[in-house]
Amino acid sequence: MSAIQIVPIEWYLFLSIVLFTIGVAGVLLRRNAIIIFMSIELMLNAVNLLLVAFSSYLSDSKGQVFVFFIMAVAAAEVAVGLAILMMVYRNTKSSDINILNKLKW
Amino acid sequence: MITKALFIFLTFLAIFFALRVVSTKNPIHSVLYLVLTFFAIAGHYILLNAQFLAVVHIIVYAGAIMVLFLFVIMLLNLNKETEPHKSVWLKSSAVVASGLLLVVLVGALRGAEAIQTTNTFNSNIGLIENLGMTLFNEFLLPFELASILLLAAMVGAVMLGKKSIK
């Protein structure tokens, strides 16, 4: 028995909302750039989960293909983002995003 | 019933580990909790008949991306609880803001009409055969572009990671 027949789709909706909100909370709460990065990954995964759920419930494989692309983009994003973080750390000796406050006035 | 129990169990795990990702002080622990969260989500994928995606998810996220995170933390030597504390006011406002977001999203979806799902489910769409057909027929161009994106990201990461860029 797959979950499709038993579990209503709303449950998956609420699950991904909660996961997404936890990601947002992480971004807001933490100051460590790496953890913020991970929170973003969490948000991406929440969306992925929702896509897969809809894909299955509607019997449409396009949603899963989309998830596939999101993974590719996430991998690229992580590679570049972490490289940038390395550079920042090398220059500032810190991974605190509050140091990066030159973007003003 | 087992399916339902499995769903509730995996949901509980995913939310719990996600919260731990956000709340632990040590970045290493955060990464490990995130890996666990991804495993929980992979379980959900299997429940949703998306077996191939579940495997890819574990390979890409847990296997590649999170290892990258671990490497970076190791290189930056961040395994101590170095993060300075935010003020209580800032923390509470962050929690309130995210809570508000949750409430608004939930409220929005509760008000929405239920989607019409067909009763005849095709349980084979998550198989690699079906996905491959879609991917290489309908999404051939985006697929090739994604390879270029990955190449560009690789070059960019290498460029940025070099000791000195002038």
Place this chain on the structure above:
Amino acid sequence: MIKLVWLVPLLPLMGFIIIGLFGKKLSKGLVGTIGSGVIFGALAIAVGIFFELKNGVQKEYTIELFNWISAGKLSIPFSFLIDPLSSLFLLIITGVGFLIHVYSVGYMSHDEGFSRFFAYLNLFIFFMLLLVMGSNYLIMFVGWEGVGLCSYLLIGFWFKNTAYNNAAKKAFIMNRVGDLGFLLGIILIFVTFGSIGYHDVFEQAKNMGSGNTTITIIALLLFVGAMGKSAQLPLYTWLPDAMAGPTPVSALIHAATMVTAGIYMIARSNILYTLSPEAMNVVAIIGICTALFAATIGLAQNDIKKVLAYSTVSQLGYMFLALGVGAYTGAVFHVMTHAFFKALLFLGAGSVIHAMGGEQDIRKMGGLKKYISKTHITFLIGTLAIAGCFPFSGFFSKDEILANVFAHNKLLWFFGILGAAMTTFYMFRLYFLTFHGKFRGTHEQEHHLHESPPSMTIPLIVLAVLSIVGGLVGIPAVLHGTHYLEEFLSPVFEASSFRLVHHLSHQTEYILMGVATVVMIAAIYYAYTIYSKKNTIPVDEDEELKPLHKLVYNKYWVDEIYETLITKPLNLLSEAFHKVIDNQLVDGIVNGVGSAVSWMSGTIRLAQTGNIGFYIFVMVISIVLILFTQLF
């Protein structure tokens, strides 16, 4: 020839464009050739048109070039009207203009602005031709403003001199006052008649009958324009100052052509004036007042060009007097003869100034006749012509005016004769002081004295011949001649003819001529005794003058009165506006808006903390708000 009429203004315009654009690259000789050549071309066509009109049956051609303005009920074609009046003016403008262009080649040969001068001069001719050829008031107005502009440019030609620039500005502003009247007149014509084409306006005006108030107002407004352009009281003060320009300019613009634009305009609108006796009286009174006023000032001036300038103002007064008594032909006749002899006098004066090395004060001249004999003889001819000596041209035109004035009003005639006597006196005073007696300049100047080059003397001789024979086209019937000019112009003034016939017996006319001649001879003799026999030289400025003399010498202090009554209050007012309205109000608003924006942005930019966490926080709150407002 009539078909080529569009070439007449186009040639000078092309000259202007060529010289204006490429003048610096061309040699002086080429510039002079182009500048004079285009005017000669225009003159040749004008002569052709003149004879075609004179011999042909049709006396009026309207040549429509293109539709210029078309908006609602207003439709103004760009068209030319060729009739005897405009063809006569075409001849005067291109003929005298051509001679003065030739003269300028010699006179300006050492000037660095040579090509600029010819460009302006060609542009002036273009606008002047437009003024007289236009078939409606708007084209006339365009030409009218254009000649004003050229006058401004040429008075201030030596723009490095501040006084000259001020003179140019004065001329321009004074003309604006008149132009306002002219413009209002045109607008009123359009409102009243629904058209500004000459033909439509005059046809309708004929049916409106005499003594119509609207027509009187139109006539007076147009006359205000004429007052400004033709230097009549009280707007005359710019003309004497306009002598700051190069002498050929004074001759062409401020004696022969532009200042007669007012006469042309009134002669063109003669029907409107004939229908309004009040306006005509105003014209006549202003005319005679100006004639006398300027003549008295001319009596005491010591600058050779200033004397001629006041004489021009005075002669223009005569022309308006003639217009005012309905002697339109007489006025146009005098315009023609005046163009000849006044251009001659100015060019002669230019030749004198050239010989004297730039000196214009007649007290420093004297005895020039043995050095520059050609100039001397031609100048004497001009002087006799302006004095109205038989058989020079001035005699006929002045006699015609005075006879008409006598038939109209005896008092005006008396003043006219008085003015003529004064004119004769100061012209001969000028002549004797300049050419007779001993040389009073410096030794260096005496050494420098020389006759002008042929390019200057030939125009002088041609103009002298014209000054002698020019009057023969209008020999009055009483002298058993034929008034060709009256015959030629009769189609234009036909509609006004019911009012302007004068009934003088031949005997009276003989007496009038006799009186004029006697007065003239007396004035010459008086001037001769004072300035040639006794060798009196006008006193220097710093010496004490008799009150009356002082009054006249200082030109009745009109400039000073204008300065005190108009210029200074205006300056004070603008100063006040500058300080209060501009500095406080306008600048306050402008600066206030600026500083308000800058203060606000200074405050708002504090929100840009640079703290990424804060940005994300704001973003989340905003998403919440957007979803909230969109979904609930």
